[in-house]
Amino acid sequence: MRTLLLSFSCCCLFLLTTAIAKAGDPEYPAATIPAELKAGAHAVKRWEEVQFKLTGTGEARLINHYVITVLDESGAKYARMVEWYDKLRTIRSIHGVLYDASGKAIKKLKQSDVTDEAYLDGSSMVTDDRLKRHSFYYSVYPYTVEYEVTVDYNCTAFFPDWVPQDARDMAVEQSHLLVSVPLAYQLRYRQVLYEGAPQVTTEKDIRTYTWEAKQIKARPDEIMAPAWRRRTTAVLLAPSGFEMGAYKGSMNSWEEYGRFTYVLNKDRDVLPAAVKQTVHQLADGVSDPSEKIRVLYQYLQQHTRYVGIQLGIGGWQTFDAEYVANKGYGDCKALSNYMCALLKEAGITAYCTLVHAGEGQIAFESDFPSNQFNHMIACVPRGKDTTWLECTSAYLPAGYLSGFTADRPVLIITENGGKLIHTPAYGPLQNQQLRRLEAHITPEGNVQAKVRTISTGMQQDDLLQRLHESSREKLMEWIRTALSLPSYDVNRYNCLEQHDTLPAIEEQLDITARNYVAISGKRMFIEPNVLNKSSLRINTEEQRRSDIQRVFAYTDVDTVLLTIPGGYTVEALPKPTLLKSRFGTYASVALVKDSTITYIRTVQGNAGTFPASTFPELEQYYEGMYKADRGKIVLVKKE
Structure with missing residues (x-):
């Protein structure tokens, strides 16, 4: 050689x-x-x-x-x-x-x-x-x-x-x-x-x-x-x-690659005696396995923190459970291994699991066993009630993966080798944004609004991260520029988290949008879709070459109640719009009763891979949505 x-x-x-x-x-x-x-x-x-x-x-x-x-x-x-x-x-x-x-x-x-x-x-x-x-x-x-x-x-x-x-x-x-x-x-x-x-x-x-x-x-x-x-x-x-x-090792199959990874990290899940005692104090009185997992996961979150440690072969071989217990930190491998050790002590089987993490498109060759991973999580197999744990997060609820690791192949590492399975996909019923806006239009053209928004699943991921990783000052600085309004003041903003397998956040927002309404003579022109206008327009003369890939399925429902100022009547409303395509469904309608205009907008976006030949349909769908979102209500002043 x-x-x-x-x-x-x-x-x-x-x-x-x-x-x-x-x-x-x-x-x-x-x-x-x-x-x-x-x-x-x-x-x-x-x-x-x-x-x-x-x-x-x-x-x-x-x-x-x-x-x-x-x-x-x-x-x-x-x-x-x-x-x-x-x-x-x-x-x-x-x-x-x-x-x-x-x-x-x-x-x-x-x-x-x-x-x-x-x-x-x-x-x-x-x-x-x-x-x-x-x-x-x-x-x-x-x-x-x-x-x-x-x-x-x-x-x-x-x-x-x-x-x-x-x-x-x-x-x-x-x-x-x-x-x-x-x-x-x-x-x-x-x-x-x-x-x-x-x-x-x-x-x-x-x-x-x-x-x-x-x-x-x-x-x-x-x-x-x-x-x-x-x-x-x-x-x-x-x-x-x-x-x-x-x-x-060998990568001729996922089973063989998983066996190598198991041997690489074998016998590194031994807990110190004090931590074993704590596990039993926390879990022995809990009969529900889901609750037992939640309690021990919360213990992990409260007593450890993520620190990336990549030294030599240690970039691939985990630091043992005793190291994490003594130091209070570890990388994704060490924390996942530690979580599995805590569960093992409580009598619950869990496995470290390799995943290619990241938002957006993931190019993964499921039938080509190889090192396509960059992260590790924990899996607690329980049939239909399998629980996934992101062990590097200090705030994700037990059982929720977020867009960082959801809906992709992962390799579970067991004593019998590796097994390739799929993490849960969050669809339009899980990724919801439900918003209700009640507003009063002033004679000067300002809008004073109270907004209540409930976001679930991946629709709340970004906000959840901001709530836990930004100061209140930074959060308020963000909300003062995040809304698609030309000029507005934030009078009040609060959030309430709901920790569950499918997390949710409720936002309460009071704003004054200055000069939102255009006034011309005796008429007012109002766009009833105040906060959720589609901004995407697709105008291209190039022939589409690539397939269309949409990785995020969601549902948005906006209900807007506008109280018109005294002395005005409704002259015109936007036409009801219904758009149906393979990419999603869009519907909007505006109704008037007495001095209140009710506008309802519903969008369901579909995920999937679509042929390049369907691109004209995508253009038409988004153009229709863009125009409908800017439909105007016309108010006229009574003589």
Whole structure:
């Protein structure tokens, strides 16, 4: 194996020497980029070769050599080199060259210009992850940068993915992926929007797979599109057998990957004697299992806090339950493991569960076992009453996951291996916003309103976070700018939380909207939809290319009661509107009785993936909603 590694190193040195030798030649003049690749692009990837070679069961090397021409200021972000490393991967070398528009080399990277800094991901507070960064800080467009970065892995659990087109506003002239593995090794890969099979060659005891992509044009911005990895050419790689430190595992199936994770964290759920005693004091007198889970989850929330700790293999192996008990903190793995240990002591079986967390679209390959996870939660399997616990939250109620981890595949880690299942999806009956607004219109055109809003499920997620993570001053600062009114004063604002498996928040709001009503002569013009107008208009002449993906299903019901000022009568009301589509249903109606106008608006939005061919229907639906939400009531002053 050492001979193989030496041969590979010599080969890489030859390639690097060749690349640097040519650095002074006009290799990449911007003028030679085809016009069709410049259209809609801010940068063009001229050439790329990604080499990944498995040099041993626990070692690998990645060489990423690429050339990017930046066409304008908006493409400058693609000219920056950023590479992360930790105890499981080491940056062996970085080389770079800057070219002007003609393709002439004008500057080479100096190692002293490469910054080395801690990697701060916004959640990890203790980590050995670091970043190396470099930029030529050049702004005479167009210009070209060339980089070659070599990274050595001493862990083979994570293979890189190949996505030639980094973003929709980048075009690609040509890109190659070369993956070399020993003949006896089973390389696992998943092709996305790639036609044909890779080229496979064999030399001695090494098998090499080659993929290539050419002439990929920039794409228009498309709303409600699937995750980028679903829309562009990609090859996803995953190991079969792998090593992480002293641990060996397999990803040939979810069951095997789960078994590896179980062994990695085995016997780390032993609680200190004092905590065991506390568990029994809290739970032994409780007969209802759901209540017992709630009590122990509340104990976790009150006595621990989330601190991201990512040190070496500790980024994947949990700190044990005694550590969390003594320190009072832990990362998602440590807190989930601790929660499972508390439940185990109370006689309740629970499992740590891997999940890819995050709001919005999640690109997950359920039939391609691999490390697609970035978070851990706890699962208490009880048939139809299965309880999910987000152990890093200090305020989510037991059994509620929020939009952060709901409705997606997860891997439960058991002593018998992993099992892929799905977290609950919150639909339009769970994600509701029910609002009642009672308002008085003054002769000056102001609106004095009392508003009561009940939000449930994912409709209350953002507000719940604000209530627990912002001060009262920050909360009031937000509410003074959050409403879609041109000018208003907040006279009173209060919130009442309802902690349940499906949480709810009731808001009580008193406002004065100044000059909301337009006055012209003896007429007043009022938009009865005061607080919930649709702002989305879809006007595009481009042909839709991507499927339409809507990840949030919801129900909004607005009831508005407007008391008109004395001396006025209703001259005109908006026409009733009913819009039905596969994307949702919209209805609005305005009625008048005596001096009170009642306006009712109901919207049910559907989640799902819809064919690109249905995009005209989506345009029509949102345009109809936009116009209906701005329908006006006309009042006329009595003679």
